[in-house]
Amino acid sequence: MQFKKSLGQHFLIDNNIKNKIVNLLQIENDESVLEIGPGDGALTEIIYKKCKNLILVEKDNRFAELLKSKFPDIHIFNEDFLKWDFKNFYNLKVVGNLPYNVASQIIFKLIKNIERWKIGVFMVQKEVADRIVASHGSKDYSILSVVCQTFCNVIKAFDVSPNCFKPKPKVVSSVVKFQPKSIEISDFNKFFNLTKAIFYGRRKKLINVFKKNPFLKFNDEFINHVISMYDENIRVEQLKVEDFVELYLYWAYDDVKHY
Numbered sequence: 001m002q003f004k005k006s007l008g009q010h011f012l013i014d015n016n017i018k019n020k021i022v023n024l025l026q027i028e029n030d031e032s033v034l035e036i037g038p039g040d041g042a043l044t045e046i047i048y049k050k051c052k053n054l055i056l057v058e059k060d061n062r063f064a065e066l067l068k069s070k071f072p073d074i075h076i077f078n079e080d081f082l083k084w085d086f087k088n089f090y091n092l093k094v095v096g097n098l099p100y101n102v103a104s105q106i107i108f109k110l111i112k113n114i115e116r117w118k119i120g121v122f123m124v125q126k127e128v129a130d131r132i133v134a135s136h137g138s139k140d141y142s143i144l145s146v147v148c149q150t151f152c153n154v155i156k157a158f159d160v161s162p163n164c165f166k167p168k169p170k171v172v173s174s175v176v177k178f179q180p181k182s183i184e185i186s187d188f189n190k191f192f193n194l195t196k197a198i199f200y201g202r203r204k205k206l207i208n209v210f211k212k213n214p215f216l217k218f219n220d221e222f223i224n225h226v227i228s229m230y231d232e233n234i235r236v237e238q239l240k241v242e243d244f245v246e247l248y249l250y251w252a253y254d255d256v257k258h259y
C-alpha cells in the first residue's frame, strides 16, 4: 500500500517501542481502549490480546478495511477522529501514534471530552511533546502546555528514533502520558479562549495583553483585579498554569459582568 503523507502515515516497526507504549497504558482485561489512527495495526495487535473492548478510529478507508478483516469482533470506525462522536463510550484508556499534522487538535478534542477517558498515551513529534510538558518561563511554554497541564498530569516517557518507523520521519518522536485530574473548570471552550487571548503576546506585559488583545474584551473591574494580583511588570510567559486557572475562575464566574 502507498503511504499517504497527508495523513502522517509513519508506521511503527520496532517491537520494543510498540510494547513500551502499550505497557504505559497498564491495561486490565476488563477495560476499554480507544486507539486513534491504528493504521496497519502495529499497536492494535498487542492491545487486542490484553483488553475486553477495543475501539479503533482510522481515517484511511484502506486501513479501516484491512483492520476489519484482521479484527472482525471489535468496533472499527472509518472516520476522521476530529469529527468522530464519542457515542456511549466512557472510562476509556486512549492510545495513538498520532498523525503529526493534527496531533495538537486531537489532543485538544480529547481534553474537551476529558470525562470520557482516564489515561492517554500518545506518540507525537518531540517538539510537540516538549511544548506539552514545558514549564512557565521556558521557550516551549505555549497554549498547548497550559491547556494540557491544567486538565491533566503529563509526563514525557521516552523519545523514539526515526529508525523505528517505516517510512522514516524527518524528526524524532516522543511518547507522552496523560492522566486527567479533577479541576474546577467546566467550560473547556471558555478556558481555551481565555488562554488564547492571553498568549496573544507571550513576551508582553500581562496588563497590556488584557487591554489590547484582539480576541476578548476585558472590563476595567477585571483589569484592576489583575493589577492588584500581579506585579505590574509580569509577562505572559512567566504566568504559572495555576495562574491561568485563577484568572479564568475570576473572569468566568460572572459572565454578564466580564464578557
Ligand code: SAM
Pocket: 007, 008, 009, 010, 011, 012, 013, 036, 037, 038, 039, 040, 041, 042, 043, 057, 058, 059, 060, 063, 079, 080, 081, 082, 096, 097, 098, 099, 100, 102
Ligand atoms: N498506529 C499505526 C502505527 O503506530 O504504526 C499508524 C500510526 S500513523 C503515525 C497515523 C495513523 O493515523 C495513520 O494510519 C493515518 O491514516 C491515521 N490518521 C490520520 N489522520 C487521522 C484522523 N484525522 N483521524 C483518524 N485517523 C487518522
